[in-house]
Amino acid sequence: MSIKKKVSLKRYWTSWYLITLCIGLVLIGIISALWIRHTTLENRLNLMTFAAESMADRVVDGDERPFPGKEMPKMYTGREDRIDPFNYIVDLDGQVIFSDRPFGPVNDAISMSVIESESSIQKILIDETNYYLVKAPIVVDESTIGWVLMVDSEKMLTEVNQEYTQLLLFIISLGLLGWLVITILSNRLSKPIQTVANAAKQVAEGNYQIELPPERKEKEVDDLIQSFKEMTFKLEHLESLRTELLAGVTHELKTPVTSISGLLQAINDDVVTGDDAKEFIAISLKETEKMKKMVEDLLAFNQFAANVLDVNCEVQLINDVVEEAIYSWEISQDDKKIELNVHYLKNPVEVSIDPIRFQQIMTNLLNNAQQAMEDSGKISVVISDNESNVYIDVIDVGNGIPKEEQDYIFERFYRGNEKKYKVRGLGLGLSLSKMIAQAMGGDLQLLNTSSLGTTFRIHLSKISSQ
Template structure:
């Protein structure tokens, strides 16, 4: 049993789900980092506030009037409610101690130090300390400030609070949560809308492709795509479908033409031979019928050979034998050989060669085939009198052979198709027999020799075809 086909996912769902997963992972990381940053910033700010509170109490106590409250009498006024300044539910632990650390007053009776402050707290140089208590007690931050006046130490103000209370926040986390959820929903909505706008035209193109596959070229695609790539996709697909429609119509027409071209000689040969066989004709007339049959047979054989040669070249099965040749000599010989086998009448053929010899690497036989085909086409395009001009030119790296005639030209609408296999123009198909393989075959042969065959210009006053060949540096010997 074959492997199970992987399940396909619609483009909109594919991108929406993956983007949602990506944004959730990203926002989760952002939320964790933000929460840690909020915790660190809150702890830092509240420690600064504790230092400020301690300094304020020291400032009040060094006043002569408040110094009398140092032993603890009427000491409740020393501990105002300051928890709201730190955005905390309750005030931190506040201690007032003498220089030896004996606690004189406290704002809450449940303080962890009974009677005396730890000597390590008073001896520490830093005003802010973090104490890690043993026995499962959570870490405690302590801020101490000395009560001094005129370099005389009267005691200490110590403020302490647990790390959990100092880092406890609600509003900031709530705002962070709302922001993260909002960004997630906004991002998901944005990618949903974008992917929907992107997937819709692609779905339309896919639907149109199925139509074309089924032979229906009458497709309808939107023209309002704003994305450049989507617009190019739609525009290119429309052009492709139109071209396919034209080629399909052309293929049907050309198949009928090829069938007709092959059927005509077969029918003619059959009728002529049947007449001879039945004794309808005899003597010289029968001999004439046999000669006509042989000519029709040769004509049909030529068509079949053209088909075989074209298919062989199209499949790269026929190699070319490249040799270094003088282009002037090649052109002169090709034109001469063609003229020998033609009845020119009022047709004039002029050849203009290069003043200096230039060499090319070509297959002489294949080059002769191209020249013969182009000269035949030029002759067929003209009614006598007429003129064919063969001109050899050169550029920096390329040599050109232009074949110009004074015929009626190729209609503008037919010019894009002249190198299509089996294509024959509207006028040519009724005047000249053949399969429409001459120009496509010649172009493939030229390209096989690293050159090309081009239609330079065609107007009602004449046509110019150009053979392009690469120039080589070595001199011809």
């Protein structure tokens, strides 16, 4: 399979911008050249009209006749020597009386149709060349006695080589300036992105000690850099936690095995007998149950993570499900120092729920609340609802969760610094509970925590009553 060659962002943007810029400048150049040509032609025709009218006023003598045998008056056209129109004086019959060029193709083109036309500016074709003719009447006592004609070719009237050169230089300069600007901007954009891409490769190789550019003025680029820095920090932190927690999990599983092995070895070697042996066996069974529970949690978590453990949801009244879960937890508690208060909904509300899995969530939350208060205090379970959801809040009056640990409490195998030394376990309770809640179409979140206590909230969707 062929792999398409990748193009750098800088080259991609500069190439496409240059193509777009060139096309745009070419179109602008063509339109500008046509506009210059049109306005130049229009201005010069107006100038010829003014010159013809001025000449008509000056070609009569005291007898009100054209100057016989006299040279034509000089005309200033403002075009230096580049344009030299044909100048004529004709009578009412179209006969040429005076001409500054007695011989030429224009002489033969003057006809009565030109004289009789009402238009003072006419476009005529002479020897397959376009000419413009401007005429002005010679008026004496309000009577027209002849015409002053000026004729010049369209090519000469629209000749503006200097303007076209200036336009070309302007367009080329604008194109170079645009290319330079987009090159600088593309480089400014692509450089930090390339730096982040290189940093991502280092992170993928396990190197979290990366250097990224400082804050940028461009908001999106700065957001990318800061987000990557934050992600790298969290990955590094989680990697260290994973290493630490793997050692912790190994220790948690190794400790009961070592304890059971030592107790059973003492019994086997007749070190202890009688009631002491029975006590050792009871301790071994208790350690076995703890280890069994940890293994079951680990297996359940892996099954949920692999999406191979089904959740069997059924329609239940939320008050009944919560009451049953709390009752199951209470009967397993030997210590009666915990005060548990439950606030149920006044009206029956149905939810789609797996009662057994929900009981797992409640057991984990209640056990955590009990441990946070060191086996004495008050736990409140409050059920509330709105139009679409039901909320079950588990509230304790413990010391709260430290701020630096709050972002990681739902991470697998994570255990707080205080808890890891007081309570044995794998650190899967909250992460497994969250996965179960999500599998039932809800969620589990840390609502708030402080030195006065902690509140966890379970979200569940209502069954719409129709």
